[in-house]
Amino acid sequence: MAQATLPLAVARVAVPAELRRGEDVLELxxxxxxxxxxxxxxxxxxxxxxQLYGGGMLRLGGDSTLRLHSxxxxxxxxxxxxxxxxxxxxxxxxxxxxxxxxxxxxRLNLGRLxxxxxxxxxxxxxxxxxxxxxxxxxxxxxxxxxxxERLDEPGNCLLFGLGGRLPVRGDxxxxxxxxxxxxxxxxxxxARVLAEQTPPPTLDALPPAxxxxxxxxxxxxxxxxxxxxxxQRWTLVLASxxxxxAAENAVRGWLHLGETPRVRRSDTPSGVRFRLTVGDYTELxxxxxxxxxxxxxxxxxAEAWVMPLKD
Numbered sequence: 001m002a003q004a005t006l007p008l009a010v011a012r013v014a015v016p017a018e019l020r021r022g023e024d025v026l027e028l029x030x031x032x033x034x035x036x037x038x039x040x041x042x043x044x045x046x047x048x049x050x051q052l053y054g055g056g057m058l059r060l061g062g063d064s065t066l067r068l069h070s071x072x073x074x075x076x077x078x079x080x081x082x083x084x085x086x087x088x089x090x091x092x093x094x095x096x097x098x099x100x101x102x103x104x105x106x107r108l109n110l111g112r113l114x115x116x117x118x119x120x121x122x123x124x125x126x127x128x129x130x131x132x133x134x135x136x137x138x139x140x141x142x143x144x145x146x147x148x149e150r151l152d153e154p155g156n157c158l159l160f161g162l163g164g165r166l167p168v169r170g171d172x173x174x175x176x177x178x179x180x181x182x183x184x185x186x187x188x189x190x191a192r193v194l195a196e197q198t199p200p201p202t203l204d205a206l207p208p209a210x211x212x213x214x215x216x217x218x219x220x221x222x223x224x225x226x227x228x229x230x231x232q233r234w235t236l237v238l239a240s241x242x243x244x245x246a247a248e249n250a251v252r253g254w255l256h257l258g259e260t261p262r263v264r265r266s267d268t269p270s271g272v273r274f275r276l277t278v279g280d281y282t283e284l285x286x287x288x289x290x291x292x293x294x295x296x297x298x299x300x301x302a303e304a305w306v307m308p309l310k311d
Contacts, residue, residue, distance in 0.1 A: 005054045007071040008034045008082055014185055016043030016253055017060075039067045041246075042089070044253035044300045047185050053080040056104030057094040061183040062300055063239055063250055064089020069109075078105045078118070085109040088241065090125045092183040093117045096137065113160060114143040122151075123179055127303055128240045128273075130161040134176055178302055195299075233309040234287035235264075236294060238276040238301060247274035257298060280309070 010019075010032040019026040020039040026032070028048065034040065040048050040060055048060040053074055060066050065087040072081040079102050084091075086108060095117045097103035103119040110124050111131040120138015125131070133142060134157035142149040142158065149158060155176060175198035177191070184191035238254060238261055241247040247263045254261050254276065261276040278294070281287040287306045294301045 006031070006033045006051075007073070007080065008050055008052050008068060009054075010034065010040075010048060011051045011057070012047075012049040012185070014045065014047040017041065017046035017048050034068050036068060036070055039065055039087075041065050041249075044250060044257065045186075046253075047183070049185075052082050052104045052106075055079050055098055055101060056082075056096075056106070058082075058084075058106075059092040059094075059183045061090030061092075063253070064091065065246070066091060074102070076102075078102050081105040081107065083107045083109075086124060086126050088126055088246075090123070090127075090179075090182045092121070092123050092136075092180070094121045095119055096121055111160075112145055116141040123176075123183065125179070125182075128237075128305070129303075130159055132157060132159045132179075134158075134179060174302065181299060182302070232282075234279075234281045234284055234306055235277040235309055236279050236287065236291055236304055237307045238278060238304050240266075240273045240275045242271065242273060244274045247276060250276055257300070259298070275307070277307070 010028055010030060012030065013028045017028050018041050019028050019032065019034070020041060021035070028040070034050060042048060042060055042062050042064050044062045046062050050058040050060070052058070052071070056079060066089075067085040067087060069083040069085055071083070074080045079097065082104065084106065091108070093106045093108065095104045095106050096119060106117040108115040108117070108124060110133070111126050113131050113133070115122070115124060115133055117138075117140055120140060121136040122140045123134040123136060133140060133151065135151035135154050137154050139150060139152040142151070144160060151158065157176065177194040177198045181191050181195040238259070239247075239250055241250065244263065251261055251263065259278055261278045264275050264277050266273045266275055279287070279290055281290065284306070291304060291306055294304055
């Protein structure tokens, strides 16, 4: 007897990842249905693939939280409608039709943006630098505070910071192939090879949108060789979260990777953040060198940045 096609179901899991339903934490495994208001939460190396009515595919990256708002069944013109909320992290949405079937329709809340992917494929991120959307195929419609945007050239990206849309492609210098690695499973050799063949983000890439002081931290000091009379120190930020529980959960994942981060509470223009930090440097040059070394050995550190420490 054929199994019923589930509206939205888990297809594959790479731990750490869990399903949170109200106060319950449930095991994630193949064929587990995702229902309204469920949250899927991943750790640094976690990945989750889901299917909408057995067709359209979603891939949630590491250090991410995705909430399902609702699902509508297939009807003439689409293979189902999924309304999703990416609360943090990365998500790849494949809304291409298969085997003569109409395409699925994804409606994604991404921070301040409303993104529709219908008949195409896109990659989205909600991180410390703001909302980032990249087009892989087809077209993407985006609605934000400043009006409507549309991506219709594969490979193009838009980054939305605190000040609105930023006129950059590739998220301030980061190649699309490296972005896609954040939603790829470990055995996706093609994604890994492409990422390794592209240069890492430059240290002059755009700073996090959440913190004005981070911009100052990345400015070269007026006298690099001079001592540090003011006692200024710097640290590296691995990730940033709006709640302490998520930050502490992420610490465990980094410990498995050999890093020993600590959680620091920071007041930012977008609210209180709990940041995972490593290192304590008395010179900005040392911090920058440490950041480059960290990115070279940890694929999950592509979004790390230098932050000044305050007494």
